[in-house]
Amino acid sequence: MSVPDPYKVLQVDPEAEDEVIEAAYRRLARKYHPDVSSGPDAQDRMVRINQAWEMLKDPTRRAAVDRARSRSATAAARVAAAEGRARAASHGPGHAGARSSTRHTGSTGADPRHPSGGVPPSWGFPGVTDPGVDEFRARPQHVSPNWTSGRSQTGHHYDPGTMGTAQGDGAAGPPPGNPSGAVLTFGRYAGWSLGEIARTDLEYLEWLDRMPIGRTYQAEIDGILRAHLRRRTAPTEQATARGLFRRR
Secondary structure, eight states: OOOOOHHHHHTOOTTOOHHHHHHHHHHHHHHHOTTTOOOTTHHHHHHHHHHHHHHHHSHHHHHHHHHHHHHHHHHHHHHHHHHHHHHHHHTSTTOHHHHHHTSTTOTTOOOTTSTTSSOOOOOOOOSSSOTTGGGGSOOOOOOOTTOOOSOOSSSOSOOTTTSSSOTTOBTTBSOOSOOOSOBOOSSTTTTOBHHHHHTTOHHHHHHHHHSGGGGGGHHHHHHHHHHTTSOOOOOOOOTTOOOSSOOO
């Protein structure tokens, strides 16, 4: 005879701490002890309370209880899903065969793939075997035929015909002509001279002047920005002006 769910017997949550479970056991024991309670089922109730406490007070046995509860919930969910699919098929057109094929398993909704006929086993705790004995048995792994690594197999190569510009040119395309100044070998304006860039995109030169990669061209960029009035030297103080630390 299997023992009911010990958590339900002790009226505690499965996530309860050990102190909570012990307190619940003591409270129920005081209430249903045969010396205190005169009810007709007091003795049977006390036996179940003691059995539940024996299962949950030991960490190893409680872990086995939790594993068994998890397996029972999983099996019940599978049976419910199978019954739901069978009912859905029976309501659709042209599924009379599906209705008849689900009747040979009996009225319990048994799953023929399960070794016991598909009915989820009662996860009682008779004390004969550990409910977690078969937990580590090897089970076959079923992989979907549509499984992929998640990596795209297309679009990862540079195609000059479909990706804008020919090899060697930047995103801005080939230089417009009439070059002047140093020629860049990187970035969107690769192959362009600084003078050609100045006639098209002064903001890019300002950005390049701030970047470490543009240090080589800073002097030339400074001249271009000054020529286009994008940079000016701050006016200096007059020599006679008195500062905070200037000797008077």
